Amino acid sequence: MYWVNLLHIYQPPGQKKKIIDQVVLESYNRILSVLESKKEVKISLNVCASLTQQLFEFGHRDVVERIKKLAENGQIELVASAAYHPILSLLPKTEIMRQIRLNEEINQKYFGKVWKPKGFFLPELAYDKKVGEIIKKSGYQWMVLDEIAYQGSFGKISFNKIYKLKFLFCFFKNKDFKIIFRNRGLSLLFFGNWLDSVDKFFSAVKKDRRSDKFLVTAFDGENLGHHRKHLADLWSEILNNPEIKAITYSEYLNLLKDAPSEKVSPLASSWATEMKDLEKNVPYPLWRHPENQLHRLQWQLTDFLIKTIKHCRSDSNYNEARNLLDQALASDQYWWASIKPWWNPGIIERGAQNFVRVGRLLEKSADFGTKNRIEKTAQDIFNELERRKKSENYRTIEKIGDWKG
Numbered sequence: 001m002y003w004v005n006l007l008h009i010y011q012p013p014g015q016k017k018k019i020i021d022q023v024v025l026e027s028y029n030r031i032l033s034v035l036e037s038k039k040e041v042k043i044s045l046n047v048c049a050s051l052t053q054q055l056f057e058f059g060h061r062d063v064v065e066r067i068k069k070l071a072e073n074g075q076i077e078l079v080a081s082a083a084y085h086p087i088l089s090l091l092p093k094t095e096i097m098r099q100i101r102l103n104e105e106i107n108q109k110y111f112g113k114v115w116k117p118k119g120f121f122l123p124e125l126a127y128d129k130k131v132g133e134i135i136k137k138s139g140y141q142w143m144v145l146d147e148i149a150y151q152g153s154f155g156k157i158s159f160n161k162i163y164k165l166k167f168l169f170c171f172f173k174n175k176d177f178k179i180i181f182r183n184r185g186l187s188l189l190f191f192g193n194w195l196d197s198v199d200k201f202f203s204a205v206k207k208d209r210r211s212d213k214f215l216v217t218a219f220d221g222e223n224l225g226h227h228r229k230h231l232a233d234l235w236s237e238i239l240n241n242p243e244i245k246a247i248t249y250s251e252y253l254n255l256l257k258d259a260p261s262e263k264v265s266p267l268a269s270s271w272a273t274e275m276k277d278l279e280k281n282v283p284y285p286l287w288r289h290p291e292n293q294l295h296r297l298q299w300q301l302t303d304f305l306i307k308t309i310k311h312c313r314s315d316s317n318y319n320e321a322r323n324l325l326d327q328a329l330a331s332d333q334y335w336w337a338s339i340k341p342w343w344n345p346g347i348i349e350r351g352a353q354n355f356v357r358v359g360r361l362l363e364k365s366a367d368f369g370t371k372n373r374i375e376k377t378a379q380d381i382f383n384e385l386e387r388r389k390k391s392e393n394y395r396t397i398e399k400i401g402d403w404k405g
Helices: 017-037 049-057 061-072 093-114 129-137 184-190 198-208 231-240 249-255 275-279 293-309 318-328 332-337 345-361 368-390
Strands: 002-009 043-047 076-079 119-121 142-146 162-165 178-182 214-220 245-247 261-264
Touching: 002 017, 002 249, 017 049, 017 061, 017 231, 043 049, 049 061, 049 093, 061 076, 061 093, 076 093, 076 119, 076 249, 093 129, 093 318, 142 249, 162 178, 178 214, 178 249, 184 198, 184 214, 198 231, 214 249, 245 249, 293 318, 293 332, 293 345, 293 368, 318 345, 332 345, 345 368
Parallel strands: 002 043, 002 214, 002 245, 043 076, 119 142, 142 178, 162 261
Antiparallel strands: none
């Protein structure tokens, strides 16, 4: 069986050094050590530029150098993404292209000549048609999506088939842009506590009935050793099994070059979207749910700042404000506001405060009404947080401290 696995590693901009240090120790170093000790093992790896920058900033340059060496040796296929992990489908085209460009520039700076990504990883696998067209036009050859994007349900993907993105206009270049759908159920084995033995892994693969030849997974690399302490060792143990041959996504596509193909129009969705969400036309429930007042306020503030900064290019603080806004678009504050199943008022509050900081940096350009609107919407977010803290619902929700990666 070929195991076609993509690991996504990311830390939000402004993460605490102690957390970066912990994730490096518990997860990144262990993943790289497995690869260094098993020369036949290959993976596709997405490293968001947000993490790359912080690895250098906090003294973990060796992690980047080890990734570079493994990429040079062909064991790691580096995969592109958006620099600061925003939900691209919820942003205007100019912001999408900016995040993709920033990710290219930053990772090129640190990874050098080995930075030659063929594929693209959407943060949270949050897809819509607009994003698909931009990524294809950017020159990538493939991107990964969750299998729910295929027909709004599970179990319908054949992993022995090539899927190509369907476009309305035949004059587009790169008409063979490919979609690789991940197996959600088997990817989620590496999320919870159920998987605790090699036997359980193979039992789940057998029960799936679709992955006897190709097992296609994509999940957070931090799950291996950081979020789930036992999974780094178990991952290594599974890879020791002679029945497993670990390959990259691009190698998988090469093996399928003579396989049947199908043109597809994926649905707007994410790797957390459920069938019930699509039935309600809510493709990104954890980041923008129409019934979530915090989400409504967050996106009022987000959309307004994006529109505002376009008219402030002559401001002496523009570059600083623009850089801060790039980072403030990270998906984390919206995820924590979903309260499914956790929430973190501190991260939500800091997200709003970052937008306020952007507005204040642009005081010379923005008029009084604009500044007042930014401050008022942020205050509405703070008030909603206080209301929720006092509500009965809040007391039923698990409260946790710092987000550890």
